Every structure is written in structure tokens, then in C-alpha cells.
Amino acid sequence: MTTPAVIAHRGFAGVAPENTVAAALAAAEFDETAMLEIDVQPASCGTPVVIHDERLDGTRDGRPLTDASGFVWETDLETLQTTRVLGTDATIPTLAEFLEAIPETLGVNVELKNPGTTELRFAESLAPDERDDRRGIWEPFVERVVEECRAFDGEILYSSFCEGALAAVREAGPTYPAATLVWDDPEAGLEIARRYDCEAIHPPRNAIAGTALATTPYYGLPEAEPEIDIVAEAHAEGRTVNVWTVTNWQQFAQLAEAGVDGIIADYPGLGTVSQTS
Template sequence: MSEPDVIAHRGYAGVAPENTVRAVREATARDETAMVEIDVQPAACGTPVVIHDECLEGSRDRDGRPLTDAEGIVWETPLEVLQSARVLGTAETVPTLADVLEAVPETAGVNVELKNPGAADRRFGESLGDDERDARRAIWQPFVERVIDVCAGFDGELLFSSFYEGALAAVRDVAPRYCAAALVWDDLEAGLEIARRHDCEAVHPPRNAIAGTPLAETEYAGIGVGEPEIDVLEAAHAEGRTVNVWTVERWTQYADLAAVGVDGVIMEYPGLRARFRD
């Protein structure tokens, strides 16, 4: 049985300040790491920066810590403020995409998740009709152009992913030479439709969306308990698409996914594959 590739979620956010240069540098120094996953959105000037939440203080709990020591909407904040905002109480600050790519060796790939183009209404996880898709593509395109421009000098493997169809449509228009992945939330059929429509090389479903695993009996990412109605792994593989699953936190979860043949596992912690081998 071949083992899935290991993708470091935000640079192994379980052991390092997420989406920072330090996290990415430490993650890619590990032999097991095939790729590092990061989130991008624009500063007020349009410069792509690496941060997950739309608010600097964070929009979800991180063990009681704010995401940074600054406040405000990321895309409304000047770049110099973002670059001085300390992440999770550490000395690490919010980096630009260029800073992060400079820290990644050519031997590791980068999964760039397109998180936000600088707009509040983005149509999360939806398969869009033609007119709406064109409108959303137009919203995303200026930011995607900035991201692609920054990535042009990176010599390693690049994969662009998003929960937003408008973002994937923009990637296909701006830079069809790069690989793309449809991120899936609770609607597996919509995710597969989007992957087919934009000829995505990969699909990224949540860990409990994979049929035939104990994980399917757990609630996660908007999907309830029970076998999924669609075998997304079988469907994607039949169409020649890679399946990278998010987000794994324990070695047992890695083992369950490896057993059914997923291609990649997006992991919160390093070393889970080694535990599986033991």
C-alpha cells in the first residue's frame, strides 16, 4: 500500500504559530512534508498576505488566544500594520506571500488556499450558475493576478485551492498552467461539479467525507454522522483527480485514510505518519 503525501496544514498549526515564516520553514525542513498549505488574502494595498481569518483578532477560538495582537479586517488594514501584528502571542508576524515562498525550498510544494479577494460576500462552497460565476470570477481576478505574479518566481510545485468557485474560475483564466483543487465543505456533489467544471486536478474533502472509514461515523465540517451518499474518493479517482483530505489531527485518522487509498493528508501535526508506521 502506498502512503499518502503529507501536507502541513498552515505549517503544522498544532506545533507552530500558523501561517508564519517560522511555521513554514520548520515544516518544510521535515523529510515527511511533501507540501505546505497556507491561506492568502490581500492587505489594504492588495499585497497578498498569509493569514487564515478575515479578522486580525481571529473569528474562532484558539485556546483562548486571539489570532494576532492587532484588530480589524485584514483587507482593510495597511500592509505595515499586518507585518507588525504578532501571531498567537509569539514573535512571529503576519508575512507576505512573497516572504513565505522565499522560505520554502524547491523540494517542497505549496498549496495556496485562496481565502478572500477583499470582499465580504463570496458564496462559500456553492456551485454557481453561469451569470453568478462570471460575476464572482470578476471579483476574484485582480487578487488572483497579484497572487500568480508573486508565485511566478517560485520553482517548486504549486497547487491553488479554494472553497469559492469564483476563485477557481479566476485561476483557470489567469494561469491555467497551474494545478487547482476544489475544497469541499458539506456538499460533496457541488464540490465534484466544481472540480469537473474547472477541470481541477484535485479535490479536497473533509476527513469524514471518505466512505468506508470510521471517520465517516463522526461529525465534522458540516457533515453529519453516517456513510456519505457519494463516494467522493471513488468518483474523483475514476475521473483522474487526486484526493487530499483535511484536516487530520491523530495518527489513527491518518491510518484510516491511508487504508482506503487517499492521495494526500492535510495534517495539523508532524510525525503522524511515523506513528502509523510504528
């Protein structure tokens, strides 16, 4: 059994303020960290910033996500750059600031979260007559993201739950690898990955056949043995399988045994523990 690559979810969000430079630098201190996973959206001026929630007034375990409120894409850049994350001194970085701060020995999985709209068409396989329209909605933002990433000499992997974002990536940055993020329909995820010749696919941890995780509650996703073996099918097509999101060593061990290539994790050290247990 090979050990999957460890991808630090929002910079190991279980131990650091998510999607911040501080979290990224802390994650870089662990030898196991192969890649950082981050989320990007636009400020009101269009500048890509690193944050997950579409609203600034979300919560994490009852704690305010930030000390501001409103939609990210309706907030000016100066406000975002002084907005503190999870009660710490860490603030929301621009994508350019984030990439400039981290070592280029680390890869970065840039999840294209939102181009600035409440109508995302999240995790949908689009009909042919809808694809150009959705690509057009994403293109201005994706072009800005790709432009910022060109200054980073490390590995970049783009991913999204939104087909329009992947279509825009193939136009704006065709030389970069891309991954489709899967929600509740693995077959649709594979279909989208094939449509855009994605190098990777990112299913949730309970979409992996033959594991106890497949029948364990997770984000309200189906609690049944998957109808398809997404790992086998993706590997047969030459695609990498990176699974989200792992929070303990038991989950890590199950997914490693199932043969996934990468594990997006909230905590460091889970692979090390699973190998010694």
C-alpha cells in the first residue's frame, strides 16, 4: 500500500485559522505536506482573495468566521485585507499575497469557489446549450486567478464543483491541471472530468467503494455503498483521485487502503499515525 499525498485542507484548518497565510506557513513546516488546498473568490473590485464562505459572517463551531459581514464579492479589498479570521490576528489574503508568502516546493490546489454570484449551478452536469453561458459567467474571474498564479513557480491544480469554472480554466489556463469536485453524484463527476479531460477527480470520503466510510453520515450525502468504484474508474482513465475531507487517522487508513492518490486533511500527522496503528 502506498501512502497518499497529504493535501492540507485550507492549510490544516483543524489546527490553524483557515485559508490564511499563517495557516499555510504552519502547514509548510510539516514534511508530509505535499499541497495546500485553498478557496478563492473575488473582492468587489475583482481581485481574487482566499476565503471559503460566500458570506463573511459565517461561523465555525459557534465562533464567527470573521469580524465583518456581507458577501465577499460585495466587499471592498481594503476591508477584506483588514478583516480578521476566527478571532485571530490573521487576515484574509489576496491570492497574490498568499502565493508570494509560501515556498514554491509546495503545490497549491486552488478551488474556484465563486465568481461573484448567488446562482452557482453547484455540482451540476450542464446541458450542452448551457455550457457556454456558464463559462462566460466564470471567465473574467478565472482569468484573474490564472494571471495571479502565473507568478508562482510551484505546482498549481485548479478544482471546482462548478462545471462553468472548469470550462473557463480550460480556456484561460489550458496548460494547468484541473480537477472536478464531486458532491452527491460520482457518475456525473466522472462525466464532467471526461468532458474537460481533467487530470484529477476529487470525491467526498463517503464516495469510496469498499470502505466503511461509504455508509457513514457525511454532509447529508447518500449513506449507501456507491454504485460505481470511482477510484478504479478514474485510475483506468489515468486520473488522480484526491479525497475530501479527512479528520482522523482511521479515515485516512481506510482511504489509503482503498488506493486513493491524495487525501485532503484537516489535521497533520494522520498518515503517520495510521501507518503505526
